[in-house]
Amino acid sequence: MYRKYCCARFGIRHEVSREEGMNLRVVKRRPDEQLDAGNRYRFYVTPGYRVGQEVQRLNIRYCPFCGTDLYGFYRSDKFVNEEPDIL
Numbered sequence: 001m002y003r004k005y006c007c008a009r010f011g012i013r014h015e016v017s018r019e020e021g022m023n024l025r026v027v028k029r030r031p032d033e034q035l036d037a038g039n040r041y042r043f044y045v046t047p048g049y050r051v052g053q054e055v056q057r058l059n060i061r062y063c064p065f066c067g068t069d070l071y072g073f074y075r076s077d078k079f080v081n082e083e084p085d086i087l
């Protein structure tokens, strides 16, 4: 069985648009912004936002639904759903 996401609930929150309620954004940080060279991606919970708006965000490491270590599980650009300039 092919599993794209760690769990269905993460997938649902990841696929909604940025404006749409609580959602999960994955950002690939630029090299100079990476605190840890081993972790290129950052994971945020946000309440929904528009481009250009100041965004409230919570940086997370573990899936809030199933507890998976996101740094270990999501290691591909195909999961990136936001640009570093925006979030």
Ligand SMILES: [Zn+2]
Binding pocket: 006, 007, 008, 010, 063, 064, 065, 066, 067, 068
């Ligand atoms: Zn999960």
